[in-house]
Amino acid sequence: MKLLFTLFLSSILLLAGQFRLKLWEKNTTFGQFLNNHHIDATKFYAKVDPNDLKYFTSIMAGAPYFESVKNTKEHLEKLLIPIGEEMQIYIYKDKNNSYNYSIIPIKYKLIKDEISFELKKSCYQDLKELTNNPHLATYLKKIFKDTFDFTKLQKGDKITISYEQKSINGIAWGEPKIKAVLIQGSNKEFFAILENDKYKILSNNIQTKSIKVTKKRYLVFKQPLSHMRITSKFTYKRWHPILHRFRPHLGIDFGGHVGTPIHAIADGKVIFAGWIRGYGKVVKIAHGNGLISLYAHQSKIYVKKGQKVKAYQVIGALGNTGLSTGPHLHLGIYFHGKPVNPAHYINKKIALNSTTFYKKIVQKVSSLPKALKENEKRIYKKLANISNNKPYFWKDFNATISLDLTQGISIAQKKGSLNAVSN
Numbered sequence: 001m002k003l004l005f006t007l008f009l010s011s012i013l014l015l016a017g018q019f020r021l022k023l024w025e026k027n028t029t030f031g032q033f034l035n036n037h038h039i040d041a042t043k044f045y046a047k048v049d050p051n052d053l054k055y056f057t058s059i060m061a062g063a064p065y066f067e068s069v070k071n072t073k074e075h076l077e078k079l080l081i082p083i084g085e086e087m088q089i090y091i092y093k094d095k096n097n098s099y100n101y102s103i104i105p106i107k108y109k110l111i112k113d114e115i116s117f118e119l120k121k122s123c124y125q126d127l128k129e130l131t132n133n134p135h136l137a138t139y140l141k142k143i144f145k146d147t148f149d150f151t152k153l154q155k156g157d158k159i160t161i162s163y164e165q166k167s168i169n170g171i172a173w174g175e176p177k178i179k180a181v182l183i184q185g186s187n188k189e190f191f192a193i194l195e196n197d198k199y200k201i202l203s204n205n206i207q208t209k210s211i212k213v214t215k216k217r218y219l220v221f222k223q224p225l226s227h228m229r230i231t232s233k234f235t236y237k238r239w240h241p242i243l244h245r246f247r248p249h250l251g252i253d254f255g256g257h258v259g260t261p262i263h264a265i266a267d268g269k270v271i272f273a274g275w276i277r278g279y280g281k282v283v284k285i286a287h288g289n290g291l292i293s294l295y296a297h298q299s300k301i302y303v304k305k306g307q308k309v310k311a312y313q314v315i316g317a318l319g320n321t322g323l324s325t326g327p328h329l330h331l332g333i334y335f336h337g338k339p340v341n342p343a344h345y346i347n348k349k350i351a352l353n354s355t356t357f358y359k360k361i362v363q364k365v366s367s368l369p370k371a372l373k374e375n376e377k378r379i380y381k382k383l384a385n386i387s388n389n390k391p392y393f394w395k396d397f398n399a400t401i402s403l404d405l406t407q408g409i410s411i412a413q414k415k416g417s418l419n420a421v422s423n
Helices: 002-015 030-036 041-047 050-057 123-131 135-143 374-384 406-415
Strands: 016-023 064-070 075-083 087-093 099-105 109-118 158-168 171-185 188-195 198-203 217-220 230-232 235-239 246-249 252-255 261-263 268-276 280-288 291-301 314-318 328-335 338-340 349-352 360-364 400-404
Touching: 030 041, 041 099, 050 099, 109 123, 123 135, 135 158, 135 171, 158 374, 171 374, 188 374, 268 291, 280 314
Parallel strands: 198 360
Antiparallel strands: 016 064, 016 400, 064 075, 075 087, 087 099, 109 158, 158 171, 171 188, 188 198, 217 349, 230 252, 235 246, 252 328, 261 314, 268 280, 280 291, 291 314, 291 328, 328 338
16 A cells, blocks of 8 residues: 555656747647657557547747656656647657657636735836836726827826736746726726627727728538537547547537538638548538638538528538447538637628627716716725725746646546556
């Protein structure tokens, strides 16, 4: 029993390590990265499931990743490459001292914080010095874009922010979510609050203002099947029923009978019609403005590459080809190569070439507290009463941090998707 406990403790310690957050270098393929760390890329790729190749071949320049190496010879110990904000590729040495990989959850902590300060230098510099998180100022300015010029802020103006941010051992992860902002100065007051994914802005200093959105073209999306029964939703964190391991499910699965007509969800041009390992018989349609739809596991394909199609035109028949547990359609939608949730497009009219990032409702009022609803008034008063507090201070982007992978790996090991780890 003592020996088993010692082995267990040793394995847990091996799952923790010192990592440094880095950015993927320009013009560097994943194969080149492996070779630079004395890893045979050919042998490694032989272990990669064909359905996972896209994760390795689509790493963009500037993408963040966590690396643990032996300083003496740059030998890679462990590597973590995030896929979105929820999942990551974990590269490690298996029990045969050979490099292998798995896809595991990202362990992060949600930091909820409030910042209140009087302007001394600039909004960007002051926030950087107070929080070591320069992204806050960037997103703060986006909220008030076309509403308030931050260059007109004066020394002594009070800025109070309520926000939340994912943290990986003290390093800011993903985008900050600013929930409310209060700006107070001589004869001016601005209050912004996030409600239903858009910002409501009130002020005693500006007129009611509507933000114009440039929308040159609309694309009407239809549903891919006449009757839709969702069997698997879009997620970055899904347990695969056949492979028995974590894999992001970057689309929506619709169950049905073999032969059920599949419809194009929007006007476009067929850019692929054929077989893709794992996906079986596949059709890809380009809709313009970087949007591409993918229809997988078909039993029959009725269109050809280069053919133009209309929304709701039949392009194939539902099937069970490729890696599939039963007859279904896998629908994927990609925007400039990045997978997006098809649920946000089906049966909707999507505006293309939109120039707005935030939607705003801006009102001019004589007294902010009187114009607010009860829940808004409560938040307003809370921000107004915060003064020169000590906010959360984030670690430097290039700091060396200790990451404990126990939780994510143990989940994968219990499911049987990860080999025993050893160094």
